[in-house]
Amino acid sequence: MRTIFMKSAGLISTLAIVASLGACAPEGSANSAMVDGKLVHTAAVDNSALDRAAAESRAAEAEARLECKKARQTASNQGAVVGGVTGAVIGSQVAGHGAKSEGGAIGAVAGVMAGRQIAKKDHRC
DSSP: OHHHHHHHHHHHHHHHHHHHHHHHSOTTOTTEEEETTEEEEHHHHHHHHHHHHHHHHHHHHHHHHHHHHHHHHHHHHHHHHHHHHHHHHHHHHHSOTTOHHHHHHHHHHHHHHHHHHHHHHTOOO
């Protein structure tokens, strides 16, 4: 939705600039051209098109970064859950008699930290 809004705003501002420059440009200017019966300043059109393309590129990069960070956070949370459950099971099995709960708790904490870091490593943003 945001990209549609940005594209619309860029197009409207480009049209406004072209219209204002076309009204102010002299009739025989070297950087002018007749488009649909109106005098258009071609250098302004080229510059505004480049500016619009650069703005769209920056917006696309920002959106891609946000998507990557969201995917990284999701993977990190899943890794923490899987690591915590696995660590709790292994910790309770390794612990001695009478210390199964403590072993499970320590294993769960260690598993959460390890699982989160392993999952985050797969997503570089």
